[in-house]
Amino acid sequence: MHGWMFSSSLYDLLIIRGLFATVKMVNYEVIVYTSNLAGAPTMNKVFIKLVGTEGESKKQWLISLKGASDIIRGAAPGFSVCCPTSIGKLVLIELEKHRLPLLPEDSWFPAKVQVKSPEGDTYTFPIYRWITDSKVQRFREGTALTVLEDNHHLGRYSRQQELKLREEDYRWNVYAEGLPHSMKAESNLSLPCEVRFSFTKSTEFFYTASSGLTKLKLMGLTTCKKAWTNIDDISRVFCSKKTEISDYVKEHWTEDAFFGYQFLNGVNPMLIRRCEALPSNFPVPDEMVFLSGQCSLAHEIKNGNIFLCDYKQLNGLPTNTINGKKQYLTAPLVLLHKTPDDKMKPIAIQLKQTPADDNPVFLPTDSEYDWLMAKIFVRSADFNEHQMNVHLLRTHLLAEVFAVALLRNMPMVHPLYKLLVPHTRYTLQINHLARALLISENGVFTQFSASGGEGMLTLLKRSLSSVTYTSLCIPDDIAERGLENVPNFYYRDDGLKVWDIIHRFVQGIFGHYYKDDCAVEQDSELQKWISDIFEHGFLSKECTGIPQRLTTVAELVKFATMVIFTCSAQHSAVNTGQFDYGGWMPNCPISLQRPPPTKKGTASKATMLQTLPDVNTTVQGLSTLWLLSKQSSDFVAFGQYPEDHFCEEIPTKLIKDFQGDLEVLSAIIKNRNKGLEVPYTYMDPAEVENSVAI
Template sequence: MVDYEVTVYTGDRVHATTINPVHIKLVGTEGESARTWLRSLVIFRGAVATYTVSCPKSLGQLVLIELDKRQFFILPGDAWFPDKVEIISPEKTIYTFPIHCWICDSETHRYREGKALRIFDESNSLGQYARQQELSQRSVDYAWEFYGPGMPDTIKADGAMTLPDEVQFSFTKTTEFAFTAATGLVELQLKGLVDNQENWKDLDDINDVFRNKGTPLSDYVQEHWTEDWLFAYQFLNGVNPTLIQRCKTLPGKFPVTDDMVFIPDGSNLSNELKKGNIYLCDYKNLDGIPANTVQEKQQYLTAPLVLLHKRPDDKLMPIAIQLKQTPSKDNPIFLPTDSEYDWLTAKIFVRSADFSEHQLNAHLLRTHLLAEVFAVSLLRNLPMVHPIYKLLIPHTRYTLQINELARVRLIGPAGVFTLIAASGGESLSKILARSLSSITYRSLCIPDNIDDRDLQDLPNFYYRDDGLQLWNIIFEYVQRVIKYYYKSNDEVQRDSELQTWIGDIFKHGFLSQLQTGIPQNFTTVSELIKFATMVMFTCSCQHAAVNSGQYDYGGWMPNFPTTLQRAPPTKKGTTSKSTILETLPPINVTAQGMATVWLLSRQSSDFVPLGHYLEYHYTEKTLRQLQKDFKSDLDKLSITINNRNKGLEIPYTYLDPKNVENSVAI
C-alpha cells in the first residue's frame, strides 16, 4: 500500500462550513483511488485539514480529483466552499488543485491539477475527457440569450438567484447591497420625498434629500456647479471623460463664427482652431431619440454640441453650446455672453444629455454589458485549467449577478432608470443599439482612443494620465503571462479553445459587425496580449473611471439631471430662475435619482482592488511572482497619484489602483 497525504483548505467565508460527508477520489495516469470519505463530522470555514488516502500502488502522475458532498440521512443539505486541495504523493511530488467555488449539490465534481494547460498540451485521455465534460456542462450553465435588436447578448437566466453558485454574490455582498438600498429608500420615505411630484421651489431645498450623505466633492460641486470651468472640467475628469475630442475644423452643423465668441489675448476662433486649442463634445448619439414619459408627462432629451477653448493658462472653458444637431432659427447657439439664465439653461441641457450618454453608452454598454460578454464567453469556452481562464477569471467576479439585478431593478420595465430618466424605456434600447453600431476596438483601448481623439497633450487630463499608466502596467503583466505560455504565433493559432472564445465574443458581444475592428480570431501572440489587456482594463479601470464618481458629480442633481421637464429654449431671452426650476425634475424623481447614484457609488466591504488575488488560480512559482510584481507596480503608481493629488483643488482618485475594483461588481 502507498499513502497520499491530502490537505483540504476550506474558504474563510460565511456559510463555507459543511456538516455533510465529503468524499474524494484521486485520478492519475496509472489508475485511481477508491472514493474515500474525509473523516470529519464538520468541515469548518477557514479550516485546513489533512487526511490520508491509501492505494494498492502508485497512481502515477495525478491528473485530477473528484469531490462529492452527500446529504447524510436526516442532516440537511448545505453548501461547502473549498479553496483548494494539496496532495503529497508517495514520491513526494506536491500537487495543487485550485477549486474556489461552491459545492451545493450531491453531484461529483472534477478539478484539474493547477498547472495551466492549453488544449494541445493534453496528452492524457483522462485530462482530455475532463476538459470536454467541463466545457459541455458550462455551455449549459452559461447559455446566451437574445437581449434586444442591436444589443449584446446576455446570459440566459431567470433572475439573479438562478445563476450558478460560483458567480453569485457572497453573503457579505448580498447583505450589504440590500441594506444600502433599503436604508436609502427608508430615509426618503421618512422625509416624504418618494411620492412628492411637485417641482422644486428653491434649489437650496434639494439639500434635504440626502443632507448627511454628501462627499467632499459632491459638496464642492454644489457650490461651484454654475461656474464654466467646472462644467468644462467634467469632460476631462468627471464620470464621462470619453466624449471630448480636439476640433481643428468646425462641423458644418455647428456654425460658430469668429465674431460670436470671445477669445482672450486678442486671438480669435479661427486662429485657435489652427493652433489646436479648440475641443468639441458632440452628443450625436442622442439625435432623434424620442424622450421618455415620466409620471405621465413628456420629458425632453437633446443632442447638444459643445465647443471648448483651452486658454493660455491651460484652463478649459466652454465658449458655445448648440442644443440640437441641425442649425436653424429656433436652435440658437448659446454663448457665455448671453444672459445668466440662458447660458445656465443651455449648460443644464448639456449635463442632462451627458447623464444619458454616460449611463447608457460609457457606463452600461462599454463596461457592464461588455464585461458580461467577456465573462460568459470565458466561462463557456475556456476550461479552468486554461492559462487565459486563470488570467481573466478574477475580473469577472460578481459581474453576472450585478447585471441581472440591473436588468430588473434599473433598466427593466419597472426599473428606476425607466421611471425617472428621459432616456429610459424604449429610448434606452435605441440608444444602446446605436452605441453598439458605432463602437470600435480602438475606442476600447485607451492608448488608441486618446490618439484618435487627439488628446495627447491636453493639460489637466488626469483620466488620460492615470489610465495610460494603468494600461501600460496591465499590458506588461499580461504580456509576461501570455509569453510564458505562448512562445510563438503558431501556438496561438493552434489553440482551438482560444479561437472559439474570441469568435464567441465577436458574435454575441459585437454581433459580428466587421466595422468594429474586434478580432474574429487570433493569429499572433501580440494580438492576444492586446485583447486580454483590453478585457482586464475594461472590467476594472474603465468601469472605475465611469462609475465611482457618480455620487460626487450627481449627488447635486442640477449638475446631472436624469431628465428635464421643459423643452429646450428656441430663442434667447426666454429663461429665468423660475423656468429652470420648472425644467429640472420634480422632487420625487430627484430623490430617486440621487438615491440610485448613491447606491451605485458605494464600495462593498469585500471589495477586491486591482492586483489583489483572493483566489490563486495559478500554481506555478513564476506566475505567482508575476502577480506580486504586478501588485508592486500598481502600489508604486498609487503613491505617485496620491502625491500629485495633494496639489490639486479637486483630487482625481477614481483610477488610483487601490480604488479600482478587480471587476464590474457594482
C-alpha cells in the same frame, strides 16, 4: 482560508492495516482548504479519489478528526490516502459530497486541495466553487495547460466534460434585438452558485438599496410630484448623503472652468475630442467667441486648443413622460477652448443638431441664466449619454459578454481562464439586477430618465453601432481623439499607466504559455472564445474591428489587456464618481421637463427651477446614484487575487510584480492628489475594483 484535514473511517483503517501485512503501501498526504465565505463549510460526507498518470486511488471518505465543529475552525493534522503503488504524476481529483443520515443536504465551498505525493511533490488543485449536490466533481491539477499541451487522455476527457456542463449552465440570451447578448437566467437564484453574490455582498446591496429611499419615503419625497421651488431645498433634503466632491460640485457647478473640467475628469471623459474643423452644422463665427480681435477661432483650432463634444447620438430620441409631463432631451454641440492658463472652458453651445433661428448658439457673454440653462441641458444630455452608452453598454454589458464567453469556452485549467476569471466576479448577478431594477419596464431609468423607455433601447442600439475596438483600448482611443497633450487630464494620465502595467503583466503570462504565434492560432478553445465575443457581443459586425480570430501572441495580449482594463479601471472611471458629480442634482439632471430655450433673453431662475426634474424624479435618480457608487465591504482591489488559480513559480512571480507596479502607481496618484483642488481617485488601483461588481 480554513484548513480542513481528514482521517479515514475505522473500516478503512482495518483494511489498510491488513494490507500492510503483505503489501508495502504508499501514502498521499491530503489537505482540503475550505473558503471563509459564510456557509462555506459542510456537515455532509466528503469523498476523494486521486487520479494520476499511472493509476488512481480508491474513493475514500474524508472525515474531520475532531468532528463537524473542526471543519469551521480548521486546525487538523494531515490525512493519508493510501495506494498499493505510486499512481504517477497527479492529473485530477474527484470529489463527492453525500448527506449523512438525519442531516440535510448542504452546500460546500472548497477553496483548494493540496496533495503531497510519496515522491515529495506537492500538487495544488484550485476549486473555488460551490458543490451543492452529490454528483462527482472533477478538478484538474493547477498547472495551466492549453488544449494543445493537455496530452493525458483523462485530462482531455475531464476538460471536454467540464466544457459540456459549462455550455449548459452558461447559455446566451437575446435581451433585446440589436444589443449585446446576455446570460440566460430567469432570476438571481437560477444563476450558477459560483457567480452569485456572497451573503455579505447580497445583504449590503439590498440594505443600501432600501435604506437609500426609506428616510425619503418617510418625508413624503418619493411621491412628491411637485417642482422644486427653491434650489437650497435640494441640498437640505440630501444633506445626509454627500461626499467631499459632491460638496465641491455644489459650490462650483455654475463655473465655466468646472463645467469644462468634467469633460476630462468627471464620470464621462469619453466624448471630448480635439476639433480639427468646425462641423458644418455648428456655425460659430470668430466674432461670437473671440471679442476685440484677441485671436481667431481658426488660429486656435490650428494650434490644437479647440475641443468639441457632440451628442449627436441623442438626436431625435423619443423622450419619456414623467408625472404625466413630456420630458426633454437635447443633442447639443459644445465648443471648448483650452485657455493659456490650461483651463478647459466652454465658448459656445448649440442645443440641437440642426442650425435654425430657433436654435441659437449660446455664449458665455449671454445673460447669466441663458448661459446657465444651456449648460444644464448639456449636463442632462451628458447624464443620459453616460448612463446608457459609456457606463451600461461599454462596461457592464461588454463585461457580461466577456464573462459568459470565458465561462462557456475555457476550462479551469486554461491559462486564459486563470487570468480572467477574477475579473468576472459578481458581474453576471449585478447585470441581472440592472436589467430588473434599472432598465426593465418598471426600472428607475425607464421610469425617471429623459431617455427612458423606447428612447433608451434606441440609444443603446446606436451606441453599440459606434463601439470600435480602438475606442475600447485607451492608448488608441486617446490618440484617435487627439488628446495626447491636453493638460490636467488625469483620466488619461492614470489610465495609460494602468493599461501599460496590465499589458506588461499579460504579456509575461502569455509569453510563458504561448511560445509562438502558431500556438495561439491552433488553440481551438481560444478561437471559440474570441468568436463568441465577436458574435454575441458585437453581433458579428466587422466594422467594429473586433477580431474574429487571434493569430498572434501580440493580438491575444492586447485583447486580454482590453478585457481586464474594461472590467476594472474603465468601469471604475465611469462608475465610482457618479454620486460625486451627480449628488448635486442640478449638475447632472436625470431629466428636464421644459423644452430648451429657442431664443435668448427668456431664461430666469424661475424657469430654471421649472425645468429641473420634479422632487420624486430627483429622489429616485440620486438614490440610484448613491447605490451605484457604494463600495461593498467585500470589495477586492484591482490586482488582488484571493483565489490562487495560478500555482507555478513564474506566473506567481509575475502576479507579485504586477501588484508591486500597481502599488507604486497608487502611491504616485495619492501624492499627486494632495496638490489637487479636486482629487482624481477613480483610476487609483487601491480604489479600483477587480471586476464589474456594482
